[in-house]
Amino acid sequence: MTELLTEKAANQIVKGWQGHLNLSYAYRNDTTQIIHNEVQAPLKVQRPFYPEGKKVCHSVILHTAGGVVGGDSLSMNFQLEPDAKTLITTAAAGKIYRSSGLEARQTIEIKIAKDAYLEWLPQETIVFNGAIYRQDLRVELEPEASVLLWEITRFGRTARGERFVSGEWRSHVEVWQQGHPLWIDRQVVKGEEMLTSPHGLGGYPVLASLAWVGQPVTGEIVEKARLLWQNTPFFDEGKSGQIQLSAGVTRLTNGLLCRYRGSSTAAARRWLIGVWELLRLSGRDRAICLPRVWPN
Template identity: 60%
Template sequence: MQVTNSPPDLNPSCGWHGTLQLVFARQREATQLMHEYGKAPLKVQRPFYPEGSEVCHSAILHTAGGIVGGDRLSLNLQLQPDAHALVTTVAAAKVYRSNGLEAKQTIQVEIAPGACLEWLPLETIVFNQATYRQEMRIELAPGASWLGWEMTRFGRSARGEQFVAGNWRSHTEVWQQGRPLWCDRQWVPGSKELFDSPHGLAGWPVVGSFAFVGRPVEPDLVEKARALWDSYSGKMTGETGATRLMSGFLCRYRGRSTMEARQWFIAIWHLVRTHDLHRPACIPRVWQLEQRC
């Protein structure tokens, strides 16, 4: 695999153009971060190994503290054969009110045969009047797998803010040998009607998706995921769904709490890891520092 050259800078008055390139490789039964290149405001912390040398945990840091209109963030992650990496973020991402320009994040992922990437960022908080687009494309080689989630809060609901103006788009694609395995397009234009509509947010500010793609899963995995949510009866307030994909598994959440979404997703993550990756879930160290409602 070759590392792409860094893209040119944009005019500073048009926002940040941050880049981050990471290459993971397996050497002597250990996954190592073999190459890293970052340009502000993106950087990666030192890798750590809370579950042994086979899985490399890495945390991405956005040093500017938030995303504004005109920002362009480009991430490129490559996993060489049989590597296993877990990549998360140090803190929740904040997308501020737009200055008239769109903010955009683009993520390109290449996963070689036998490799696995777990993409588990903390939530994104989209302020009212923000304009934001995120695009992620994953190229899977035969025998590779990708596990990822996305959690988004629309508006600073603790302050009573709703997402009634602005625009949010999220587009994720997973491909294997020129064939699409899963394409997911989401669009939430800020409006009071959509915020309250049962076909939109139904008055709930948090949505989330969890996906595992790269290999077929048995129907009982779907039933177990649904049973996990049912076991929270009386404790959770959101709505959820789980279904099989052509080559994988998908769960959705809509509700009031990012902690509630994360709790369910972590339980599903543990289920998938035990069932298909043959190891229990290991909570990244940076999450243990997070305390939010």
């Protein structure tokens, strides 16, 4: 099987890929290390990188099949021991191909121990027209642990004029701490119905979210995150040529939530990077370090 599957060839695989990735991190000898690494194709992890020093481990996940198709079932488990600090991203944009009727699914389980934190920052996902996809992510935080999650999703290959008029995308996210829910998020996009609805995407093809959970934020941080959006030169423009505000910032019970809907993954990424840097400096007193696999 070649690394890069076409839609037609991929959907001929009835059973689909059953891949998994289990990673455990520990802070030992002043270094965050991977102490357990178990993989099954098509998932793979590159060797760890330390572009910001030994205390923060950067990991890059690869999907060697090139995309997800109906019938695929992928699972990832990340576990951080006390004081471990980890950033995990993906090597390239994810692709969810058109389905012949079977659902594709991805499940992520994360456990973060005391004084540890994880930044889960995958590159954007492109959901092809006709895709049927569900992703579930659950985080268990111990006291004084925290997590930063983001997701950038484009519905349809809009550069080719494709719209997401059929198919279904579901995202379920839960963050818990000692049996108490800190953030529960449910999102569903069903083709044209939610793509065009003013209560859904309002005609925009890009949806993005960032959640920082596990540490309280001040009203000042919320205001700064909003100003980051308002003061940047990459707003989306509507048909009238007027600037359209397509972002929002909310303070959670123990964290921060940012939302974007628009037409540009680059705009979403730049704003979320700005928020990430703001949170890093305020909560960790450490500047961000962009993963080397990200596009410039």
